[in-house]
Amino acid sequence: MNARSQVAGMLLRKGDDASLSRLSVFVWAWPDGPATMQQRLALLSASGFDLTARYTYPVTQMKDVADWRERWFTLPLPFATDGVVVRAANEPDGKSWQPAQGTWVAAWKYRPVSQVAEVSGIRFTIGRTGKIAVVAELLPVKLDDKRVQRVNIGSVQRWQKMDITVGDQLQVSLAGQGIPRLDGVVWRGLDRIKPTPPASRYHSLTVSTAQQNAASNLWPALTGWEHLRC
Numbered sequence: 001m002n003a004r005s006q007v008a009g010m011l012l013r014k015g016d017d018a019s020l021s022r023l024s025v026f027v028w029a030w031p032d033g034p035a036t037m038q039q040r041l042a043l044l045s046a047s048g049f050d051l052t053a054r055y056t057y058p059v060t061q062m063k064d065v066a067d068w069r070e071r072w073f074t075l076p077l078p079f080a081t082d083g084v085v086v087r088a089a090n091e092p093d094g095k096s097w098q099p100a101q102g103t104w105v106a107a108w109k110y111r112p113v114s115q116v117a118e119v120s121g122i123r124f125t126i127g128r129t130g131k132i133a134v135v136a137e138l139l140p141v142k143l144d145d146k147r148v149q150r151v152n153i154g155s156v157q158r159w160q161k162m163d164i165t166v167g168d169q170l171q172v173s174l175a176g177q178g179i180p181r182l183d184g185v186v187w188r189g190l191d192r193i194k195p196t197p198p199a200s201r202y203h204s205l206t207v208s209t210a211q212q213n214a215a216s217n218l219w220p221a222l223t224g225w226e227h228l229r230c
Contacts, residue, residue: 026051027052028085029105031093032093036089037087051078065084069108072084084108085108091104114171117138117140117148118138119137119138119167121166122135123136132156133152133154134152136150138151143174143180152180156197164185166191169185169186169188170183
């Protein structure tokens, strides 16, 4: 079980003081705080948040960042981490902070954990707009604390370009909030028989259109909706 899941479980348990006492807080940002990093770190440490000061260092070149990143990746730390955050000395006012728009801060993530999984089947799903997507069914593998048994390939065109079929070995990893991601094809089997994708006759009004084959279109469309929710 990964650290995020463990912390979420601790917070859901009421009265579990022993587990909660193991938690700490790493303050990585202070909007509209003290002007300099030294002042911020000193005040945070005085308030009991000393982890930030212990793991924040000034850097002047990219090599410094790479060295610290490699050091923290290989050495034991008192907390789980997925990368390093690089901040500029000067930050804008807190009111102008927007998600994914901070030019004064950047996260350099570690390479995600990946596994090689064998393709056991190819499935096509049809979304509510009629777009056809290809999903590779996998022999189950464990990534972090997740059991992965399928990965989205994308469009029919991408599937055909990547030339994926049953028996191939794919490299998969977890992206974002633990969503399986296809990184590439590691090995291709000798048998290159592939299923035929459905014809591109679906669109956003396919299900509600009164036509002879409307009933047969209902299940593919609903299948696509279910896939999108997952």
